[in-house]
Amino acid sequence: MSFQSDIIAAIASGHGASAIGVIRVSGAGSHRLALSLCEDIKKKPEPRKLYLSWLRRPDTGERLDQALVVFYEEGASYTGEEAVEFFCHGGTLVMQSVLEALIALGARHARAGEFTKRALLNGKVDLVQAEAIPLLSEARTTRARDLALQALSGKPSKEILSFHNRIVDILAEVEATLDFAEEDGVEVDIAEVTKGLESLLDEATRWVQDGIASLPLINGVRVAIVGPPNAGKSSLLNAILGRKRAIVHPEPGTTRDIITEHLVLSGIPFVFADTAGLRETSDAVEKEGVALAKQALSEAQIVVLVVDPRDTDPETESLKLPRKPDIIVLSKADLWRDGGEVNFSTPVIKTSIYMPETIASLREHIQRLGASMFSHAKSSVLSTERQIEACSKAISAISSAILALRGGEPLEVVASMLRNAAESTAEILGFRVAEDVMERIFERFCVGK
Ligand SMILES: Nc1nc2c(ncn2[C@@H]2O[C@H](COP(=O)(O)OP(=O)(O)O)[C@@H](O)[C@H]2O)c(=O)[nH]1
Ligand SMILES: [Mg+2]
Missing domain, CATH: 3.30.1360.120 (Probable tRNA modification gtpase trme; domain 1)
Known part of the structure; x- marks a missing residue:
């Protein structure tokens, strides 16, 4: 058969x-x-x-x-x-x-x-709901689960759809003015349209901000462990994780690939990245590693700079980084004595892999930092980077339309910007807009006649 x-x-x-x-x-x-x-x-x-x-x-x-x-x-x-x-x-x-x-x-x-x-x-789910399904199965924290369940419920989709419809309504009004320019009584109220668009802009901006604040709670707050070779970065990652994950070796330049590991600390998911020691090198593989380390550094939400104070001045090392570190770790504290207090605006933590309390205090510090950065994130309408990107496109199209209206540009120009905005919001939900816009416009067209 x-x-x-x-x-x-x-x-x-x-x-x-x-x-x-x-x-x-x-x-x-x-x-x-x-x-x-x-x-x-x-x-x-x-x-x-x-x-x-x-x-x-x-x-x-x-x-x-x-x-x-x-x-x-x-x-x-x-x-x-x-x-x-x-x-x-x-x-x-x-x-x-x-x-x-x-x-x-x-x-x-x-x-x-x-x-x-x-x-x-088959219209059983929209793209926001569909995207919630992998989020749900990959959720490592209750926060991530809650965000995924919220997206799956269809509530955010409804808000996005209503937002989309508001753009289409405004677009239809503008189009109607264009189509019936010669007829009496069909003229768009520019002030009213601008006001409508401004309120849409505010809403979408809030969505993107909430989305950006929520994503790390789903994907993990990225922590990059960086510093010169042999500072004890890999040992520190292992100590934080409580198991041997990265190769530790007295020879500098051992870590070449990025090693990433997920760890949930008091309900906040983190992704730790152990990186190759930052130094000039002629070794081709190590060079790649250093490039990857720089990338991890630029993508990280929290940068932990590790230095052995016997070899490196933390302040000079900190200045070499493309961005200020969030925490400076003075490593191998079992091998040196305090040489007076360091006076930095960046928090400094002394650690030794042989002194568990120092590792615990580092973990706690990272956890607190993550919590202060992201705990304010409320429930979010947008739950993936793709949705945030599409919404950002809508924001820039709406902003352009507002500017065009204020600058007295032709309505054709405004209409085309609004069409872009509507396409971007439709993209969030996963449906094409052209047909939809046409239908809505046609509806109005009939009623208007
Ligand atoms: N005494 C002591 N040695 C450490 C400590 N952390 C790392 N080391 C040693 O320092 C060397 C380099 O460590 P590693 O983690 O590979 O450094 P990385 O190159 O920065 O990743 C190894 O021989 C480690 O055993 C520490 O806290 N105390
Ligand atoms: Mg290493």
Whole structure:
């Protein structure tokens, strides 16, 4: 038996042995395809009911598992298509054999994210909701989970859609003035339009600010550990993590690649990056490492400069960096005596990997810094960098439209800027705008006549 339509199948639960493993099948014809594996379901199954059945490959007669099977009708599944889910025993071989049997029957392997992509195409979710799904499964903190759940709920999408509609309304007004320039009584109120756009601008600006403040709570606050070679950076990362992650060696220039590690400190996720020691070098690989270190430094939200005060003056070293460090660590404190207090505006912490209390105080300091930088982030309408970028494009288009209106530029110019703005907000939700704008304009057109 083979099925013509594009039925996709995949193991939907995590890898490795588990109590239960889920296999998802989606596409028109998936019920019939799945049923040909189910020995115990004789009649047409009712949707959304669990059926217990032995699974047997029809082509080889081989028994694969005893599973719970649920059937979803078109329009009432995750993807919006006719779909089936198998709750198998969670053995790797079991799940793999059931999947292979489905493939042999005519399904094909789903591509990454394809179920969600189909859900998007079938209007089950918009792009903001779709993007919340990986955020949710990757959430490391309750804050990240809350933001993802909020995005998934569709509430932010509604706000974005209403924002988009307000732009389209204003655009329609401007377009109407253009279309009926000769007729009486059709003229846009410039002051009113400008006011409307200004309030949109304020709102979008707030969204972007909240989004930027929230992203580190999802992706992790980036902490770059930088400093000269042999200062003890890798040892410090290991000590912070409480396990040996980075290679530590007395020879300078050991760390070349960036080593990143996630760590949650009191509910705030951090991504620590151990970097190659910053120095001039002729070694090609080390040079790459130094370039990567500089990049990590520029992308970091918190920069920790590590120096062994016996070798390096922290102040001079600090000045060499492209940006001021947030914390200066004077390392290997077990090997030196205090030579008087250092007087910096930057907080200075003395550490030794052999003095656990110094590491604890460094961790606490980093945690507090992260909390002070990002804890104010409230719930955010925007939850990914892509959404923030698209919203920023809308902001600049709206700003240009306001300037054009103030400068008395032709309405055609204003309209084209507003069209750009509407396209950017539509991009956040994942739909094309041209059609939509046309429809809205057409609606008005009819009413106006
Ligand atoms: N005594 C002492 N030695 C340390 C300390 N931290 C690092 N070292 C040593 O300093 C050398 C360089 O350390 P490493 O972490 O590789 O430095 P990096 O090049 O900055 O990453 C190694 O031999 C470490 O064992 C410390 O707190 N106390
Ligand atoms: Mg190192």
